[in-house]
Amino acid sequence: MTDPESVPAESDGAHTKPSAATQIARVVERERKTVARTRTFAILGIGFTAVVLGLAWASGGTSGGYVPTVVGLLTPLELLVPILAMAFGYRAITGDADRGELDVLQTYPISAHQHVLGVYIGRAIGLLAVILASLALVAIAVVFLRTEPIGWYASHASTDSPILFARFAVLTALFAVAILAVAIAISAVAREARTVLALAVATLVVVLVGLDLALVYGLASGVIGEGSLIHAIAFSPLSAYRGLVFESVVVTAAGTGPQTAAPLSSVVGLLTWTIGSLAVATLAVRR
Amino acid sequence: MDQTAYVLAVARLAVNERLRALLLIAAILAVTAAVAVTFAVDTGADSPEPAPFDETVSIGLTLEDDLALDDDVELPRAQTFYSQYEYVVGYYGVETYVEAQRQAGHVERFGYPLVIYVSDYGTTDVELNEDGYPVTDTPAAWIDAEDAWFVLGSEARTPAGEALIPFAEREDAEAFAATYGGEVQSWGTVLDSSFDRDDAASVRDRVEERHTDADDLVDGASEHDDRPVSITVGEDVDSIQAGIDRAPENTTVLITEGTYNETLEIDRSITLRGEEGAIISGDENGSVVTITERDVAVRNLEIDGVGPKAHGAESVPGEEPDGWDDEFQILYTGSDAAVSAHNAAGVSVADVRIETPSNGIIIRDSPGAVVDDVTIEGNEDFTEALAGVMVFGSPGVVQETTFVDGRDAIYLYSSDGMTVRDNEIEGGLLGIHLMYTGDSLVADNVLRDVDNTGIYVMTGPERNAVVGNQVSGSLSGVHVGGSDSYVAENRIEANENGLRMEADSSIYEHNVLVANDLGARDGTMLPTSQVVGNDFVANDEHASVGPGPLRVWTHDGTGNYWEGALSVADGHPPERPYTPSDPVDGRMHTTDGAATLARSPALDALAGLETAVQGMQSERIVDLAPTCEPNNPARLEATGYEAWSCNETERTQP
Numbered sequence: 001m002t003d004p005e006s007v008p009a010e011s012d013g014a015h016t017k018p019s020a021a022t023q024i025a026r027v028v029e030r031e032r033k034t035v036a037r038t039r040t041f042a043i044l045g046i047g048f049t050a051v052v053l054g055l056a057w058a059s060g061g062t063s064g065g066y067v068p069t070v071v072g073l074l075t076p077l078e079l080l081v082p083i084l085a086m087a088f089g090y091r092a093i094t095g096d097a098d099r100g101e102l103d104v105l106q107t108y109p110i111s112a113h114q115h116v117l118g119v120y121i122g123r124a125i126g127l128l129a130v131i132l133a134s135l136a137l138v139a140i141a142v143v144f145l146r147t148e149p150i151g152w153y154a155s156h157a158s159t160d161s162p163i164l165f166a167r168f169a170v171l172t173a174l175f176a177v178a179i180l181a182v183a184i185a186i187s188a189v190a191r192e193a194r195t196v197l198a199l200a201v202a203t204l205v206v207v208l209v210g211l212d213l214a215l216v217y218g219l220a221s222g223v224i225g226e227g228s229l230i231h232a233i234a235f236s237p238l239s240a241y242r243g244l245v246f247e248s249v250v251v252t253a254a255g256t257g258p259q260t261a262a263p264l265s266s267v268v269g270l271l272t273w274t275i276g277s278l279a280v281a282t283l284a285v286r287r
Numbered sequence: 288m289d290q291t292a293y294v295l296a297v298a299r300l301a302v303n304e305r306l307r308a309l310l311l312i313a314a315i316l317a318v319t320a321a322v323a324v325t326f327a328v329d330t331g332a333d334s335p336e337p338a339p340f341d342e343t344v345s346i347g348l349t350l351e352d353d354l355a356l357d358d359d360v361e362l363p364r365a366q367t368f369y370s371q372y373e374y375v376v377g378y379y380g381v382e383t384y385v386e387a388q389r390q391a392g393h394v395e396r397f398g399y400p401l402v403i404y405v406s407d408y409g410t411t412d413v414e415l416n417e418d419g420y421p422v423t424d425t426p427a428a429w430i431d432a433e434d435a436w437f438v439l440g441s442e443a444r445t446p447a448g449e450a451l452i453p454f455a456e457r458e459d460a461e462a463f464a465a466t467y468g469g470e471v472q473s474w475g476t477v478l479d480s481s482f483d484r485d486d487a488a489s490v491r492d493r494v495e496e497r498h499t500d501a502d503d504l505v506d507g508a509s510e511h512d513d514r515p516v517s518i519t520v521g522e523d524v525d526s527i528q529a530g531i532d533r534a535p536e537n538t539t540v541l542i543t544e545g546t547y548n549e550t551l552e553i554d555r556s557i558t559l560r561g562e563e564g565a566i567i568s569g570d571e572n573g574s575v576v577t578i579t580e581r582d583v584a585v586r587n588l589e590i591d592g593v594g595p596k597a598h599g600a601e602s603v604p605g606e607e608p609d610g611w612d613d614e615f616q617i618l619y620t621g622s623d624a625a626v627s628a629h630n631a632a633g634v635s636v637a638d639v640r641i642e643t644p645s646n647g648i649i650i651r652d653s654p655g656a657v658v659d660d661v662t663i664e665g666n667e668d669f670t671e672a673l674a675g676v677m678v679f680g681s682p683g684v685v686q687e688t689t690f691v692d693g694r695d696a697i698y699l700y701s702s703d704g705m706t707v708r709d710n711e712i713e714g715g716l717l718g719i720h721l722m723y724t725g726d727s728l729v730a731d732n733v734l735r736d737v738d739n740t741g742i743y744v745m746t747g748p749e750r751n752a753v754v755g756n757q758v759s760g761s762l763s764g765v766h767v768g769g770s771d772s773y774v775a776e777n778r779i780e781a782n783e784n785g786l787r788m789e790a791d792s793s794i795y796e797h798n799v800l801v802a803n804d805l806g807a808r809d810g811t812m813l814p815t816s817q818v819v820g821n822d823f824v825a826n827d828e829h830a831s832v833g834p835g836p837l838r839v840w841t842h843d844g845t846g847n848y849w850e851g852a853l854s855v856a857d858g859h860p861p862e863r864p865y866t867p868s869d870p871v872d873g874r875m876h877t878t879d880g881a882a883t884l885a886r887s888p889a890l891d892a893l894a895g896l897e898t899a900v901q902g903m904q905s906e907r908i909v910d911l912a913p914t915c916e917p918n919n920p921a922r923l924e925a926t927g928y929e930a931w932s933c934n935e936t937e938r939t940q941p
Binding site for chain 2 (some may be wrong): 021025055058063065066068076079154156159164167170215253254
C-alpha cells in the first residue's frame with residue numbers, strides 16, 4: 001500500500017498537491033531504482049572498483065599507508081571519476097525524453113527544477129555509492145596490506161592517518177557530484193541520444209584537458225596574474241579537486257611550501273559547477 | 288476500497304512522509320557533522336612520547352666507540368619524530384642532528400620534524416671525564432628541544448667531536464658553562480650553528496691525500512732497505528737467529544741462499560734480508576718470524592712451515608692487549624703466522640713469498656706497518672685458515688700483494704686510517720674484510736672468485752673510501768656498512784649480488800655494475816645516501832631495495848645509466864624517471880615489449896606524484912633523471928660489455 005509510485009497517483013486528484021520535497025523524493029526514488037536495476041551501472045561500478053583497487057595496489061600506496069595511497073590514486077581518479085560521473089548522468093534526462101516520459105512528466109504538477117534535482121540526487125546516490133564503496137575497500141586494503149614497521153625499531157604513525165583518507169574520500173565525492181551535475185546538464189540540453197553522446201565526449205575532453213590548458217595559457221599570457229592563480233585554479237574542477245587534496249591531505253605530511261590551493265575558492269568552484277550545471281539543466285527541461 | 292481504509296492509507300502515508308523527512312534531515316546532519324569533523328580534526332600526530340633510544344634508528348656513533356665507552360658516560364642525544372618517516376631517528380650528539388637537517392633533501396626524505404627530544408642534563412650532576420665526555424650518575428631525561436637551553440662551545444666532547452650539552456633550565460646551563468666554558472643558546476641559535484663534521488664528500492676529497500700519505504709511509508719503510516749489512520748468515524753465523532742476536536740496531540742481517548729450518552724472534556730494529564733462494568722454513572708449530580720491536584724490516588724471503596693454528600690462541604707475543612676486546616684480540620693475533628708482529632711500529636714486510644695453512648702476516652698494535660709486494664698462498668680449505676694479512680690496531684699500508692686462497696685475504700680490525708691498495712686476491716672466503724675500521728682507503732684492488740664477499744665493511748664504521756676496485760665472481764661483490772663512506776669508480780662484475788649498500792649518508796658514484804644477477808641492493812634504513820653517475824649494464828636485475836622508504840637516486844639533476852631505461856622515445860634530452868624495482872621498468876633491458884608497456888599513460892599517471900611524500904612511500908628506488916649514455920665509458924669498455932646510448936636508433940644484438 002505504501003508504494004510511493006502507486007499511492008500518490010491515486011491521491012493526486014482528491015487531495016492537495018504534495019509538498020516540493022515529496023515531489024523530489026519521488027523522482028529520487030525512481031532514479032535510484034533505475035540505477036539499481038540497470039545492469040550497465042552495476043558493471044560500471046564493479047569495473048571502477050576493480051580498477052581503483054588495482055591502481056592503489058600497483059602504485060605501491062597500499063603498502064606505504066593512507067597518504068601514499070592518496071598520492072598514488074589522485075591523478076588516476078582525476079581522469080576516472082569524471083568518466084564515471086558522465087556515464088552515470090549523461091542519459092538521465094535524455095532517456096526520459098527518448099521514451100516520451102519527459103512529456104508525460106510535464107503534465108504532472110512537478111516543476112522543472114524539482115525534476116532536475118530529483119534526477120540529480122537519485123543518480124548521485126548511485127554514483128557516490130560506487131565511489132565511496134571502492135574507496136572504503138581501498139582503505140581496508142591499506143589496513144591489511146601496509147608494510148608493518150620492523151619490530152625492533154621504535155616507530156610511530158608519522159602524520160599518516162585514516163582521517164586523511166576520509167578527507168580524500170569526501171573531496172572525491174564532492175568532485176564526482178560536480179561532474180555529475182555537468183552530465184545532467186548535458187543530458188537536459190541534448191535531447192537526442194545521438195547528440196548527447198557527442199556532447200558528453202566533447203565535455204569530457206574540455207573538463208579533463210581543456211580547462212587546465214586554458215589556465216596554463218592564461219598564466220603564460222598574463223591574463224591570470226601571479227597573485228590570482230591560486231583562485232583561478234578553482235575554475236577547473238580537476239585543479240580544484242587536486243588543490244583541495246594537496247592542501248588538506250598531502251601538505252599535512254609534506255610540510256610547508258607555496259600554498260597549493262585556496263580551499264574556500266576551490267570548494268566554491270566545485271559548488272559553482274554543480275549549481276550552475278543544475279540551473280542549466282532546469283532551463284533546458286523547462287524549454 | 289472503503290472509506291476507512293482509504294483514510295488510513297492516506298494518514299499512514301502522511302506519517303511515513305513526515306518520518307522520512309525527519310530521517311533524511313537527520314542523515315544529512317549526521318553526514319555534514321562527520322565531514323566537518325574529518326576536516327576540523329588535527330591529524331598531526333599528537334606529540335609522541337620519547338622512545339627508548341636503543342630502539343631508534345640511530346646514527347652518529349660507531350659500534351666500536353659505543354663498545355669502548357665507559358658505563359657512566361652519558362653522551363648527549365637527540366631523537367626526532369618526522370612527519371613522513373615511520374621510524375624514530377636517534378642522533379648521538381645534538382650537533383649530529385643539526386648537521387643532518389641541513390643536508391640537501393632532508394625534508395623531502397623525512398618530512399618535517401613533528402617533535403625533537405634532546406637529553407636533559409639538569410638532573411644528572413653532569414661532569415666531564417678526561418676525554419671531555421659527559422659523565423652522569425643518573426641517565427639524562429628527555430626534553431623537547433624547543434624548551435631546552437644549550438651550552439655551545441664548552442669543553443664537552445663526544446667521540447665524534449665537539450658536543451652541545453642541553454639543559455631544561457637556563458640556570459643549570461649557565462652553571463655548566465661557568466665550569467666548562469661555552470655560551471648558553473636557544474634551540475633556534477643552535478639550529479643555525481655549524482659543526483665540524485666530516486661527511487662522505489670530505490672522504491671523497493681526501494682520497495688523493497690518503498694515497499700520498501700511504502706513499503710517504505711506504506717510502507719511509509723502504510729506507511730500511513738501505514741499512515748496512517752487519518751479519519751475513521751462512522758466512523758469519525750458521526743460524527739466522529744467531530745473526531739477529533748479534534746484529535747491532537739499524538743494520539741488515541743478510542741471509543744467503545738456502546733453506547733454514549728455524550723459527551725466529553726479532554726484538555731489535557734490524558732489517559732481515561734474503562739473497563735469491565733464501566727460504567725460512569718453520570717447524571709447523573707456531574709462528575715462523577715473531578717481531579716485537581719497532582722498525583723491523585723483512586725483505587726478499589720465502590717463508591713456509593707455519594703452524595696450523597688459525598685462531599684460538601691463549602696468549603700473544605709482546606704486551607698483552609688491554610681493552611674491551613682483549614680476549615678476542617688474543618684469540619686472533621696470538622695464532623700462528625709466517626710473520627707475527629706485535630708492538631712493532633713501522634714494521635715492514637716486502638718482497639716476501641709466504642705459504643701458510645693458517646695466517647700469513649699478523650700485525651698488532653704496530654702503527655705505520657707496511658706490507659708491500661708480498662705473495663701469500665693460503666690454505667685451499669678456508670675452514671682451516673684465517674687471514675692472509677691480519678691487522679689489529681695498526682693503521683698502515685697493505686699494497687701490491689697477491690693472495691691466493693685462505694679464508695680472509697686481508698682482515699682489518701680497529702685500524703682506523705688503513706690503506707689497502709693495488710692488491711690481487713683470488714679465491715678464499717672474504718677478500719678485504721674491515722672490522723671496526725674507519726677512515727680507511729681500499730683502492731684499486733682486483734678480486735676474483737672470492738667465494739663469499741669481495742670487499743666487506745662490517746660493524747658500522749665511518750668515512751671509509753672504497754675506490755677503483757674490481758670485484759668479480761663472488762656471492763656478494765662489495766658490501767659496505769657504516770656511514771659517511773665513499774664508494775666510487777669500482778668495477779663490479781659477474782657477482783650474484785654486485786654492490787650491497789648498507790652504509791647511509793654515503794656517496795656511491797661512478798661505479799660500473801655489470802652482468803651481476805643483482806646489480807645493487809640498498810639495505811639502509813635511512814634514505815640518506817647519494818647514488819649517482821653509476822652504470823648498470825647487463826645485470827639480470829639492476830637494483831633492489833630492502834625495508835625503508837623510497838630512495839631517490841638522483842642528485843643535482845643527474846642520475847645513473849641504466850641499460851634499457853631510456854630510448855629515442857624519451858626526447859632530447861631524454862626525460863623519464865626509472866624505477867629499477869618496478870616490474871615493467873625492471874624488465875626493459877631484458878624483455879622485448881616491456882619498454883613499450885612502460886610508457887603507458889596509466890603507469891605515468893601512477894608514478895606522477897610518487898615523490899610527493901617520499902618518506903612515506905614503501906620501499907622502492909626511483910631515478911628521476913637517468914642518463915642517456917654510460918657515465919664511465921672506459922671502465923665499462925674494460926668489462927667487454929657494450930651499452931647503448933638512448934639516442935641510438937639502430938639495434939645491435941650483443
